[in-house]
Amino acid sequence: MSSIDPTTAQMITAAVSRGAKPDADSVSYALLDARFRSFEITMRLDDVIAGVRKVRATFTVPTLDVA
Template identity: 70%
Template sequence: MSPTDINDITTQRMIEACRSRKAKPDIDSVALALLDARFRAFEITMRIDAVIAGVRAVRSTVALPVLDVA
């Protein structure tokens, strides 16, 4: 498992737990949401980067400017 693997079933459950608790994509908010969801500390430590990335992916939107090239 790579540190940013979000396809792991446990990581997906952690991301869903953070979404349901409306965690912000920062380490404190995500860690508290995961502790509240009763994940164990070693699971949180192993997957914190992937969970933050998963939470950030849900909350971020990208607006790309369209350049007219003539």
């Protein structure tokens, strides 16, 4: 998220925190829930979906090694 504008970064954070999947409907509903305006969502939807996809891809769940 280094070369994106602050609003897009906030939108990615809001979508991820609301558990959005990396698809248009899920991200749009999450951003509407976060009170972003529809024209902002329309302008940045592709970037936010890519950001959500990147965050979900880098998320790892620690496992407990019981041996």
